[in-house]
Amino acid sequence: MDLGLVGRTNAGKTALFNLITKSSAEIASYPFTTREALRGMAEVPDPRIDAIADVQNIPRRVRAQVQVVDIPGLAAGAGHGEGLGGRALGELRQMDALIHVVRGFANQEVPHPEGNVNPVSDAEAIDLELMLADREQLERRLDKVRKGAKSGDAAAKAELGSLELLAAEIDAGNPLRMTADQDALALGLDMGLLTAKPVLYVVNTDDPGTPPSDLAAYAAERGAQVIALAVGTELELAQLSPDEAAELAAEMELGDVRGADAMVRAAYELLDLVTFFTGSGPPEARAWPIRRGLTADRAAGKIHSDMERGFIRAEVIAWDALVGAGSFSKAREGALVRMEGKDYVVQEGDVMQIRFAV
Numbered sequence: 001m002d003l004g005l006v007g008r009t010n011a012g013k014t015a016l017f018n019l020i021t022k023s024s025a026e027i028a029s030y031p032f033t034t035r036e037a038l039r040g041m042a043e044v045p046d047p048r049i050d051a052i053a054d055v056q057n058i059p060r061r062v063r064a065q066v067q068v069v070d071i072p073g074l075a076a077g078a079g080h081g082e083g084l085g086g087r088a089l090g091e092l093r094q095m096d097a098l099i100h101v102v103r104g105f106a107n108q109e110v111p112h113p114e115g116n117v118n119p120v121s122d123a124e125a126i127d128l129e130l131m132l133a134d135r136e137q138l139e140r141r142l143d144k145v146r147k148g149a150k151s152g153d154a155a156a157k158a159e160l161g162s163l164e165l166l167a168a169e170i171d172a173g174n175p176l177r178m179t180a181d182q183d184a185l186a187l188g189l190d191m192g193l194l195t196a197k198p199v200l201y202v203v204n205t206d207d208p209g210t211p212p213s214d215l216a217a218y219a220a221e222r223g224a225q226v227i228a229l230a231v232g233t234e235l236e237l238a239q240l241s242p243d244e245a246a247e248l249a250a251e252m253e254l255g256d257v258r259g260a261d262a263m264v265r266a267a268y269e270l271l272d273l274v275t276f277f278t279g280s281g282p283p284e285a286r287a288w289p290i291r292r293g294l295t296a297d298r299a300a301g302k303i304h305s306d307m308e309r310g311f312i313r314a315e316v317i318a319w320d321a322l323v324g325a326g327s328f329s330k331a332r333e334g335a336l337v338r339m340e341g342k343d344y345v346v347q348e349g350d351v352m353q354i355r356f357a358v
């Protein structure tokens, strides 16, 4: 499951990438510093793992990870597939969700493509390129499918209907994720259309807290949320020892929840995954992200293919019930642990112990 960073040049995409993946890619004030897509893994904070591990004295905690891809900045004209922009759009089409980084910091030493910082108009400029790219891709597909529909092909006729709906949505100025017709939306996602993907706006700001209300309204109209994040400051904090960082954060009145953690959490939620846990005792508690609707045997297969092949049953308890009971074995004694077969659909927050034989 991949999150792609999209935004104008110099918005701070690579700074954010470094922050959430603990990488050290080049960040610089000249435009288009990033020329090739960069990949890294971000750990997803999840207090539930700590609760499960703390109560059972489990030392090792393994969090879910998502791949983050830093994609070169888009410029006007990218939507028509020119040069660097065309390649960047190709990368973006493969992403499962987008993080749209919008510049909100002043810093005179970092040039802005339009000469002045304006979050809403920057977001609009990029969204326009994404819409143009989708419109062109739809037009190419429409050309093909219209021919098939004319020759009476039933599948082509059905697809034509959906494509026309999507094209009308863009022509009305709406991102495709606003499409009410679920079949059309599914087709758009299948085609990798950019505005069909879930998006989180992140305003890279000097003053974190509540995001600017005009940007929040803009995002809401487009079926999305905004988070304000002081990427530069958080990067500085990340380079200090935990004690020094806590001291500086207190001095700057930042509170103790890092914005980057909240942001990764929100981005993870965009992917609409289900998280289940293993950790019925030491040595390890671990979060496993899976597609929604997966059955217990398939989920077990994420841990090890032998567990899917030789699946007998799963012992299941909700994470908070386990924490309440104090340990997996106490929960078992209290008859709080359920036995589920392979057709059980794994629920958010389940702790599972898989029984298998190979």
Ligand SMILES: Nc1nc2c(ncn2[C@@H]2O[C@H](COP(=O)(O)OP(=O)(O)OP(=O)(O)O)[C@@H](O)[C@H]2O)c(=O)[nH]1
Pocket: 007, 008, 009, 010, 011, 012, 013, 014, 015, 016, 026, 027, 028, 029, 030, 031, 032, 033, 034, 035, 072, 073, 105, 106, 107, 110, 204, 205, 206, 230, 231, 232, 233
């Ligand atoms: N003051 C301030 N400067 C920042 C912040 N984030 C990034 N910068 C600066 O802005 C410049 C651009 O940051 P990058 O992370 O390279 O931006 P980018 O979006 O990856 O840009 P390209 O790769 O060139 O498209 C660098 O000089 C950063 O030091 C921030 O939160 N505050």
Ligand SMILES: [Mg+2]
Pocket: 013, 014, 015, 026, 027, 033, 034
């Ligand atoms: Mg960059």
